[in-house]
Amino acid sequence: MTTKLLSEIKNNFSAMAIASAVFIVFFVMFEVLISAESAKADAKLRVAASHYVATLKSKVDRELNTLLFVSNGLSSYLTIYHHELDHQRVQNVLADLYTRTNNVRNLAIAVGYTITYMYPIQSNEKAIGVDYRNLPQQWPKVKEAIDRHQGVLTGPLDLVQGGRGLIYRYPVYIDQKYWGLLSTVINSDAFFDSAFRPLLNDEFDFAIRDQHGKAVYGNSDLFHRQGAIISTSDFPDAAWEWVVLQKTEKTPQLIVIARLMGIVIAVLLSALVYFLLRERKMLTALAMHDSLTGLANRRLLDFRLEQALAHAKRFKRNLAILFVDIDHFKKLNDTYGHDVGDALLKVIATRLKSAIRDVDTVSRISGDEFVIVLDELNDINDANVVAGKIVHLFKEHAEVLGERVPMSVSIGVASFGQDGEETTKRLLKKADIALYEAKGAGRNQFRVFTEVEQKSLFDS
Numbered sequence: 001m002t003t004k005l006l007s008e009i010k011n012n013f014s015a016m017a018i019a020s021a022v023f024i025v026f027f028v029m030f031e032v033l034i035s036a037e038s039a040k041a042d043a044k045l046r047v048a049a050s051h052y053v054a055t056l057k058s059k060v061d062r063e064l065n066t067l068l069f070v071s072n073g074l075s076s077y078l079t080i081y082h083h084e085l086d087h088q089r090v091q092n093v094l095a096d097l098y099t100r101t102n103n104v105r106n107l108a109i110a111v112g113y114t115i116t117y118m119y120p121i122q123s124n125e126k127a128i129g130v131d132y133r134n135l136p137q138q139w140p141k142v143k144e145a146i147d148r149h150q151g152v153l154t155g156p157l158d159l160v161q162g163g164r165g166l167i168y169r170y171p172v173y174i175d176q177k178y179w180g181l182l183s184t185v186i187n188s189d190a191f192f193d194s195a196f197r198p199l200l201n202d203e204f205d206f207a208i209r210d211q212h213g214k215a216v217y218g219n220s221d222l223f224h225r226q227g228a229i230i231s232t233s234d235f236p237d238a239a240w241e242w243v244v245l246q247k248t249e250k251t252p253q254l255i256v257i258a259r260l261m262g263i264v265i266a267v268l269l270s271a272l273v274y275f276l277l278r279e280r281k282m283l284t285a286l287a288m289h290d291s292l293t294g295l296a297n298r299r300l301l302d303f304r305l306e307q308a309l310a311h312a313k314r315f316k317r318n319l320a321i322l323f324v325d326i327d328h329f330k331k332l333n334d335t336y337g338h339d340v341g342d343a344l345l346k347v348i349a350t351r352l353k354s355a356i357r358d359v360d361t362v363s364r365i366s367g368d369e370f371v372i373v374l375d376e377l378n379d380i381n382d383a384n385v386v387a388g389k390i391v392h393l394f395k396e397h398a399e400v401l402g403e404r405v406p407m408s409v410s411i412g413v414a415s416f417g418q419d420g421e422e423t424t425k426r427l428l429k430k431a432d433i434a435l436y437e438a439k440g441a442g443r444n445q446f447r448v449f450t451e452v453e454q455k456s457l458f459d460s
Contacts, residue, residue: 015277023270030262037258049229049244052204056196057233057242063195064153064168067104070097071151071170071182078109078172082179087117094119103191105165108183113142115183127159132181138167145169146178156188156216164188192217205247211239292342293349296363301371304361305424308375312416320383322372323412323431324352324390327443329368336403343400348407355390371428380415387411387446395444410438411446 077093078085094107098119106124109117113132118124132142137157145152155166166186172179192208196217207218214220222228222243233240288300296304305321312319326332326348333341345364352362352370361373374383394409412435416422430449437447 012278015274018277019270019274022273023266026266026269027262030258030266034259034262045246046229049204049246050231052199052201053206053229053231053242053244056199056206059195059199060192063191067101067184067186067191068151068153068168068170070101070104070107071168071184073097074107074109074182075170075172078179078182079174082174090117091119103187103194105159105163105185105187108185110181110183112180116180141167142169142181145181146171149173155186159185166191188216203247204244206242206244208233208240208242211241216240290364293345293364295349295352295370296361298363298365301361301363301365301373302424304363305373305427308361308373309416309422309424309427311375313422317375318377318380318382319416319427320374320377320380320386321414321427321431322374322383322387322390322446323414323428323435324370324372325410325435325439326368327408327410327439332405332407336400336405340401340403340405344398344405344407347398347400348394351393352390355386355393371431380417383413383415384446384448387413387448391444391446408444410435410443412436412438412449413446414449 074093074097090109094109094117098104098107106127107119108115108124108127110132115127115130115132118128121128132139135142138154141152141154149171151168151170153166153168156164157167159165159167166188168184168186170182170184172182205218205222207220207222208216209220209223210216222245223230223241225245228243228245230241230243233242288297288303289295290297308319311317329341332344336344345368348370349362349364352372356362356372356374359375361375363371363373365371372386374386377383390411391409394407396407398405398407412431412433414427414430414434416427434447434449438445441447
């Protein structure tokens with residue numbers, strides 16, 4: 001892999017790395033802003049869900065209070081008339097209260113622990129005469145109401161007379177002594193349907209379960225869904241849990257658009273940075289390289305030569321310069337045309353690069369003149385080997401644009417040993433003098449700058 005290719009890969013990787021960093025920075029910045037907006041939307045959703053469940057609870061509380069108030073009125077009647085209860089009169093009172101309620105399945109009065117009065121009797125015959133103490137499922141709540149001297153709501157549960165319902169049991173105490181129990185059996189399905197029907201909407205789904213995890217209303221699977229908002233019932237003695245869940249997760253359209261725009265903008269900015277860096281590298285390369293051959297130009301040659309000479313002096317290394325001139329290039333240009341001449345220069349550049357190492361520099365400083373910097377030579381005479389190799393390479397004709405063009409080169413060699421003082425200007429001058437020696441000797445050869453030329457250089 002050539003130095004130029006490695007440099008190009010390095011430059012591309014550098015530009016890509018910076019562009020990627022720009023993309024990440026802007027993407028993260030946009031994502032932070034979008035996440036903040038999303039958090040606001042989630043908070044708004046939670047507020048809406050909390051408000052919705054509060055509305056549902058309030059509705060149930062009002063409906064239950066309306067129904068349970070029946071027990072309070074009936075308790076007052078029994079406290080006053082318990083000594084002179086007439087069965088038909090009690091049934092009439094229960095019937096009147098029953099007609100004033102909705103979704104009540106039956107009203108019952110237990111004298112002591114035995115259900116004695118019931119309305120309506122139809123379809124509830126099995127419950128009359130039942131002793132609560134013989135109902136293992138219901139007795140704990142009955143006893144709880146009696147012991148606490150206050151009403152207890154339980155259910156939904158399976159009823160003796162069939163079906164399921166909510167039961168509100170209210171103990172009657174006369175002169176601080178337990179007298180009996182009032183029961184209001186509510187058709188739970190009808191009650192909840194009636195309470196919730198006006199409040200159902202397309203945005204939220206909800207459910208209720210009891211303290212044992214059994215469904216009171218709706219689908220109890222909602223409690224296990226992601227994003228579910230769970231709360232407890234505020235109604236006394238109803239240890240219910242409520243869950244509200246958005247039916248379809250709706251990411252606000254603005255957030256979706258903002259996220260897409262953020263990605264697009266981050267991509268565009270990173271792409272812009274990448275192409276700007278590539279363009280800058282290309283402009284830098286154009287400023288330092290010959291546009292036709294891609295070789296280093298005079299500016300880059302001066303820089304590389306300064307570096308190489310300073311390095312050779314510091315680390316006691318050998319250095320050489322080859323001044324290469326294409327023999328009779330003007331004649332070749334005139335004979336074959338400028339198109340062939342330009343194509344020929346590219347072939348020349350390729351042949352010169354093939355004769356040197358990747359660490360060496362070959363540059364084009366004028367139309368048909370090239371300078372090669374051979375850095376870090378193990379032996380000063382290695383420069384002569386390279387020069388001879390180049391001369392030999394150019395003895396072969398070049399196939400260019402359908403033309404078979406003969407070529408030859410003249411080369412001047414100037415070296416810097418491990419010791420001594422030297423400047424780049426003097427080195428180039430020495431190589432130029434040696435080049436003219438090669439031309440004067442008949443071309444198609446190389447000459448090395450010698451002590452004779454050294455003396456003539458000093459004299460000049």
